Amino acid sequence: MAHEPGTDALEPDLHAEHQVLNMGPSHPATHGTVKFLIELDGENIVDLDIQVGYLHRGFEKECESGTWYQAIPYTDRLNYNSAILANTGYCLAVEKLLEIEVPERCQWVRTMACEVSRLADHLTRCGAACLEMQAMTPFLYGIEAREMTWDLQEMMCGARVTTNFVRIGGVKHDVPADFSSRCRKTIARARELLADFDRVVTSNRIFVDRLRGTGVLSKELLTQYAVTGPLLRAAGVPLDVRKDEPYLKYAEVDFDVPIGEHGDNYDRYLVCVEEMHQSLRIIEQCLERLDAIGPAPVNVDDPRVRWPAKDKVFNKMEELIQQFKSVTEGPLVPAGEAYTAIESANGELGFYVVSDGSAVPVKVRCRPPSFINLQPMPLMLKGSLLADLIPTFDFVNMIGGECDR
Secondary structure (H helix, E strand, O other), X not given: OOOOOOOOOOHHHOOXXXXXXXXXXXXXXXXXXXXXXXXXXXXXXXXXXXXXOOOOOOHHHHXXXXXXXXXXXXXXXXXXXXXXXXXXXXHHHHHHHHOOOOOHHHHHHHHHHHHHHHHHHHHHHHHHXXXXXXXXXXXXXXXXXXXXXXXXXXXXXXXXOOOOOEEOOEEOOOOOOOHHHHHHHHHHXXXXXXXXXXXXXXXXXXXXXXXXXXOOOOHHHHHHOOOOOHHHHOOOOOOOHHHHOOOOOHHHOOOOOOOOOOOOHHHHHHHHHHHHHHHHHHHHHHHHHHHHHOOOOOEOOOOOOOOOOHHHHOOOHHHHHHHHHHHXXXXXXXXXXXXXXXXXXXXXXXXXXXXXXXXXXXXXXXXXXXXXXXOOHHHHHOOOEHHHHHHHHHHHOOOHHHHOO
């Protein structure tokens, strides 16, 4: 029987079953920590099931098995791109229980360190997104700038990635004398690299077509799913913990909160790039204040909370005894509970801690933006092309350690 051209009479006779595709956890773009179970109609995504947990290492229970101090290195592993931010969130929560406030210079050092860490995270996110869309050159620009920020972290604490810089009651130690001049040179070079990055990709036809109109989600749905960070701001909601509930010295620095209009991947990219420029502004203001303050304490003067400096331990018996007790027993935190949230590179990163008055926490609960921001990803991709999954996942920026805590 002949069929007229343009009719769909043959469609029932065609093989029309949907294909189920397992993508990950060994796929390069899923980073070994997540699997996508994708139902496809041709190249169109019909349904998407995100399966996490491939990296789960029991972060919260690990924190509850040691002293309050021993939990700090675990927070480094939540997000390897911005460990200092996680250090800060945890230590602020414990300090709330202790009812202590760190010295002013320490607050400025922490604020600056947080923005250096945020800069490294955004550079990795944008650079890696370009790489996974086959754009090698902007990736190299981003990684060069990120390595320079890691150089600054190395100057601050001796470590580049898992920093363990922020401590309960202060920081590991003050920044070196030549840090300010080195940091200003890094800022100047970072701005040059961001300009190069911008020229290569921001108006690039292929890059724009891959991002614009993909991964769209309305601000109403994002709000319902409790999504925060660049994903929410790209949809037009100017929510930023640094502005809405200031901590450290964020109330005393001048910076803007960039927002988008459409809530797509292109707006997310633009928001992240502008946030990097704002971070550079904040770092410059912190350097000015640190130069004005000059040498000053960066730790609380209480050896029961903050371990004594080595020069005191080696020269005073009382400090040696306190160091021994602090290391073997840990600081005693008053009974109670506290929650503290900071603005991490992915959104609101919160720590809920419970103490029974001992040296070991009863409960450490992390509110990870990666896990929460990943939940509405199927809604972003249903009806989209399979190729849209990669840039969407890149700008959700799910970090396995934080998601599978």
